Amino acid sequence: MMTTSNKPRNLLLTLFLLATAAMLSACSKPKGGQQLSASARDTTLVVAMLGDADYLNPVIGSSVTSANISGLIYPSLLQSEFDTSTGLLNYLALEKSLRPVTRGADGARSPKGALARSWSMAPDHKSITYILRSDALWEDGKPVVAGDFKFAYRMYGNPVIASPRQQYLAELLGAEKGAVDFDRAIETPNDTTLVFHFHKPVPEHLALFHTSLTPLPEHVWKEVKPQEFRESKLNMRPVGSGPYRLAGWSKQQEVTLSSNATCVLPKPGNIRRIMFRVVPDYTVRLTQLQTGAVDVVENVKPEDFGAVRKANPGIEVRTVGLRVFDYVGWSNIDHDWYHKTGKVRPHPLFGSPAVRVALTHAIDREAIIDGYLGSYGTVCNTDISPSLKWAYDDTIKPHGYDPALAAMMLEQEGWIPGPDGIRQKNGRKFSFTLYTNAGNDRRNYACVVIQQNLREIGIDCRIEMQESNVFFENLQSRNLDAWMAGWSIGLEIDPLDVWGSDLEKSRFNFTGYRNPRIEQLSELAKSKMRIEDARPYWVEYQQILHRDQPVTFLYWIRETHGFNRRIQGAVLNISGTFYNIDDWTLKPSANAAP
Numbered sequence: 001m002m003t004t005s006n007k008p009r010n011l012l013l014t015l016f017l018l019a020t021a022a023m024l025s026a027c028s029k030p031k032g033g034q035q036l037s038a039s040a041r042d043t044t045l046v047v048a049m050l051g052d053a054d055y056l057n058p059v060i061g062s063s064v065t066s067a068n069i070s071g072l073i074y075p076s077l078l079q080s081e082f083d084t085s086t087g088l089l090n091y092l093a094l095e096k097s098l099r100p101v102t103r104g105a106d107g108a109r110s111p112k113g114a115l116a117r118s119w120s121m122a123p124d125h126k127s128i129t130y131i132l133r134s135d136a137l138w139e140d141g142k143p144v145v146a147g148d149f150k151f152a153y154r155m156y157g158n159p160v161i162a163s164p165r166q167q168y169l170a171e172l173l174g175a176e177k178g179a180v181d182f183d184r185a186i187e188t189p190n191d192t193t194l195v196f197h198f199h200k201p202v203p204e205h206l207a208l209f210h211t212s213l214t215p216l217p218e219h220v221w222k223e224v225k226p227q228e229f230r231e232s233k234l235n236m237r238p239v240g241s242g243p244y245r246l247a248g249w250s251k252q253q254e255v256t257l258s259s260n261a262t263c264v265l266p267k268p269g270n271i272r273r274i275m276f277r278v279v280p281d282y283t284v285r286l287t288q289l290q291t292g293a294v295d296v297v298e299n300v301k302p303e304d305f306g307a308v309r310k311a312n313p314g315i316e317v318r319t320v321g322l323r324v325f326d327y328v329g330w331s332n333i334d335h336d337w338y339h340k341t342g343k344v345r346p347h348p349l350f351g352s353p354a355v356r357v358a359l360t361h362a363i364d365r366e367a368i369i370d371g372y373l374g375s376y377g378t379v380c381n382t383d384i385s386p387s388l389k390w391a392y393d394d395t396i397k398p399h400g401y402d403p404a405l406a407a408m409m410l411e412q413e414g415w416i417p418g419p420d421g422i423r424q425k426n427g428r429k430f431s432f433t434l435y436t437n438a439g440n441d442r443r444n445y446a447c448v449v450i451q452q453n454l455r456e457i458g459i460d461c462r463i464e465m466q467e468s469n470v471f472f473e474n475l476q477s478r479n480l481d482a483w484m485a486g487w488s489i490g491l492e493i494d495p496l497d498v499w500g501s502d503l504e505k506s507r508f509n510f511t512g513y514r515n516p517r518i519e520q521l522s523e524l525a526k527s528k529m530r531i532e533d534a535r536p537y538w539v540e541y542q543q544i545l546h547r548d549q550p551v552t553f554l555y556w557i558r559e560t561h562g563f564n565r566r567i568q569g570a571v572l573n574i575s576g577t578f579y580n581i582d583d584w585t586l587k588p589s590a591n592a593a594p
Contacts, residue, residue, distance in 0.1 A: 038589045041292075043272040045567070045586065047578075048285040048294040050439055051468035052252050052278050056238045058214035059155045059163050060230055063472065064488065068578050069255055069276060070214070073240035075136060075144055075265050077212045079114045082491055082575050087389040088531065089491045091208045093118050094133065098205060112266030113582075115144060115215075119208070125201035125529065128211060130194040135264050138217045138241050146188035151218035154182050160226040164507035167497040168210045171198040203529045209492045243269035243582035253278055269582040270569075280439040280468070286562075289315060295564040298577055301441070302374050302560060314565045318572050321558035322387050325380045326443060326486040328363070328434070328450065328552040330356055333512030335478045338503070344512065349432060349481065356549040357399060358409035363453050364401040368446045369555050376560060380553040382542040383498070385489050387574055390531065391538040396546050407457045415458075423458040431460035435474070436484040438465040443484050446554065450484075475510050478503075483510075486557075491575070493538060496522055499550070513550035 036044055049068075055061040058070050079092040083102050091098040093116040116130045136144040153172075156163045157180045174181030176199045187195040196211045220239050224232050238246055242265060244257035255276040259269040277294060279285045286304060288294040290311040300308065305317050330350035337345050350356060369377040378386075381396045415423040415430055423430040434450065436443045447463045454461040461482075466474065474480050499522075500506030501514040521541045525534035561577055563570060566587040571580045 042586060042588050044275060045271045045273070045296070045581075045584065046275045046277055046294040047296045048279040048288055048298075049276050050278075050280060050285075050298075051437075053249075053255060053276075054469070054472065055230075055235050056246065056249070056255075057216075057235050059152065059161065059165070059216065060235075062164050062476070065255075065276065068576070069257065070238075071242070071578070072244040072257060072269070072274070072582065073238050073242050073246060074214045075115050075241045076113060076214065077115050077130065077149070078208060079111050080491075080575070082573065084387070084574070085389075087385075087387055087391070089205070089209075091205070091212075093130075098208060110266055115265065121204045121207060125198075125203065125207070127195060127197045128202075128204075128207045129196075130211075132192040132194060134192050136241050137262055137264075138220075139239050139245050139260065139262065140217075140220075141262075142217065142219055143191065144215065144217075144241050145191035146194040147191070148215040148218050149194055149213075150182065150186045150188050151222065152213065152216040153180075153186055155216065155221070155226075155229065156213055157182070158226045158229075159504065161229045162504075162507065164497065165213060166505040166507065167494075167500060168213055170496070171200060171202050171206075171210060173197045173199050175199060201527070201529070203526065203531065205492070205531055206494070206526055209494065241265060243267065244274060247273070267582075270585045271581075274581070282439065282441050289562045289564070292564065295567060296577070297562045298559065299442070299557075300560050300562045301372075302376050305560070308562060316563050316565050317560055318563060319376070319558050319560050320572050320574060320577075321376075322378070322385050322556040323491075323574050324486055324488050324557045324559055325383070325385075326446065326484065326554045326557070327380070328359075328554065329475075329480070329483045329485060329511055330359070330549075330551060331478075331481045331511060332356075332514070332550055335481070335512065338478070338512065344514065347481065347512075348428060349430060352413055353548045354409055355413050355415070356552070357547075358406040358413070359454070359459075360399045360549050360552045361402045361409070362406035362457050362459070363450050363552060363554075365398075365554055366401060368449050371449070372442055372445050373555065373557065376558040377555040378558075380556045382545040382553060383487065383489055383495065384493060384538060384542055385556065388489075388491070388493065391493060391535055393539045393542045396542060399546075399549070401453075403453070403457050410457065417458045421458055422460050429460065430458070431462075432482050433462045433464050434482045434484060435464050435466055435471060435480050437468045437471040439468065443486070447484055476507070478510055478512065480510075493534075494522070494526070495541075511550050513548070515544065515548065518544055 049065050051065055053066040053069055054063045055066055056070050058074055061070055081090045083090060092111040093114045094111050096118045115132055115136055117133050119128055119130045121128050132146060138144060155161055156165050157169045169175055169180050172180045173185040185197050217239050236249060243260055243263045245260045247258040248256040257274045259272050261268050285297045289297040290308060300317055308315050331347045332351060333344050334347050365379050379398045381398055384392055386392050410423060414425045418424040434447055436447055451461045451463055497506050498508045499513055499518050500509060501519060503509055503512060518541060521537045525537035528534040568585045568587060569583050573579055
C-alpha cells in the first residue's frame with residue numbers, strides 16, 4: 001500500500017502511501033506562492049502539493065509526491081495502460097505489448113517512452129530477456145545500459161538500504177534461500193541485453209511487473225556505501241534520463257523541474273518548467289487555484305465545486321476512481337515488544353480480530369461518506385478495488401454500523417465498562433491516540449466522527465495531528481498504535497509488501513498483521529500463468545481480510561482534481577493525475593480566457 005516511483009514512469013503499480021513525507025535539504029530559494037510574470041507563466045506549470053517528497057530516489061522514495069516527481073526524472077523499462085473494461089494492466093515495449101493495445105476514452109500510452117525494445121519469456125517461465133534500446137542517455141551524457149538495472153536491483157535487495165520494494169525480488173534466484181544471488185539472478189551479456197532468472201515459474205504479467213523497477217546510473221552511485229545510501233548528497237542531485245530533470249529543490253517549499261533536452265523517452269517534456277509547490281493548507285491551495293497562482297490542485301472537496309467554478313470559470317474539476325481508499329490502521333502486534341526483542345506478540349488493545357471487527361462495526365462509515373464525500377465515496381471492504389473487475393468480490397457484505405453488536409463483541413472479549421464508563425480489561429483501559437497527518441481535512445473530519453462513535457461504546461480515543469514528515473516516519477518505524485491514512489492501490493495485485501509476515505522485508509506492513517493463508521493465497525494466485533485463473537484465490541483473500549480486519553477499511557474515493565483550463569492534452573485516469581504530464585501543453589496567456 002504505498003507509492004512510488006518504485007515502478008517506472010506511468011507504471012504506478014505499487015501501493016502508494018497517501019500521507020506524504022517532507023524532509024530534505026534545499027537546492028534553491030523558492031518564490032513561495034507568488035504569481036508568476038506573464039512570460040514565466042506561459043512556460044511554467046504550477047502544481048500544489050500537500051507535502052514534500054521524501055527522496056527523489058526510486059530505491060527508497062515512498063511518498064506520492066516522490067512518485068509523481070521521480071516518475072518524470074527517471075527512465076522506465078516499460079510503459080503501461082489500464083483497461084477499464086476488465087481491470088487488467090497492459091505492458092508495452094517499443095516493439096511488443098502483452099495484450100492488444102486499447103484506444104479507449106482513458107487514452108493509451110505511447111510505447112516510445114520505454115527503454116525496452118522487446119522481451120521474450122522462456123518456455124518454462126523461469127527467465128525473461130529484455131532487449132534494450134541503445135539511444136537513451138543519462139543527463140550527464142552516459143548511456144543507459146543493462147548494468148544500471150543490475151546495479152539498482154542490488155540496491156533494492158540490500159537489507160541495509162531497506163528499500164520498501166524488497167518483496168519485488170522474491171522470485172529471483174536465491175531469494176528462496178533467503179538472499180538473492182545477483183550474479184546468477186541477473187545477467188547482462190552486453191549493454192542492451194538484460195536477463196532475469198527466477199527460482200520458479202512466473203507468469204508473464206508478473207515477470208514484467210517485478211522486473212520493471214526503476215534503474216539508477218551505476219557510474220554515479222557505485223562508490224556510495226549501502227550504510228550511507230539514504231544520507232548521500234546524491235539524493236539531492238538525481239541523475240535521470242526522463243522528460244524532466246531537477247532544476248531546484250527547496251525543503252518544504254518547492255521542487256522545480258525543467259524539460260530535459262536530451263530525453264528520447266519519448267522526448268523532452270512539452271512544458272519548459274514544472275513547479276511542485278508545497279501548500280499544506282487546503283484553503284490556501286484552493287485559493288491559489290482560483291487566483292491562478294497554481295494550475296493543479298488534487299482532492300478538491302465536492303462542496304467546493306460550485307464556488308471554485310464561480311470564482312474562476314477557467315477552472316475545471318475532473319473526477320477519477322476508484323484507486324484510493326482511507327483506512328484506520330490498528331497495530332495487530334505489540335510494536336514496543338517487537339522493537340525490544342524482535343519477537344511478535346498480540347497488541348494489548350488491537351491484537352484480537354474480534355476486537356478489530358467490533359471497532360469496524362462501531363464506526364459509522366456511511367455517515368463519514370455522507371458528511372464529506374457524498375456521491376464521490378463508497379464503502380471499502382478490502383484493498384482490492386472494484387476497478388479491478390476481474391478479481392473483485394462483489395458478494396462481500398460490509399460490516400454495518402452497529403454499536404450494540406460492537407459493544408457485545410467487546411464484552412465477549414473481556415472489555416467491560418469501568419466506573420468512568422471507559423471499557424477495561426485486566427486493569428487496562430481501552431484508551432489510545434489516533435494519529436493522522438495534518439492538512440488533510442477529509443481525514444480530520446473522519447477522525448472526529450470516529451472519536452465520537454468510539455466514545456459511544458466506551459472507548460477513549462484521542463486525536464493527534466502530526467506534520468506529514470513526522471507522521472510518515474512514525475508509520476515507517478512502526479511507532480504508532482492507531483492511525484488514519486490512505487493508500488493508492490497497485491493496478492497489479494501483489495500485496496505481500498503490505499501483508500507479508502517478514503516485517504523486515506514487508507516495509508509497508510505497518511500493522512504487523514501476519515496470516516500464513518494470506519501469503520499462501522498470494523503465492524497460489526501468482527503461480528497461475530493466466531491471470532484470470534487467479535481469481536478464486538483473490539476472492540478467498542478478500543474474504544479473509546474482511547473477516548480479520550487488520551485495518552478498518554473506510555471508503556473508496558472518487559478523486560476530484562482542479563485543473564486550470566489553460567492546460568491542454570491532460571489525460572486523467574486511474575493510472576494517476578499526472579499520467580501523461582510530459583505531453584501537456586499550456587495555452588499562451590493571450591489565449592487562456594475560458
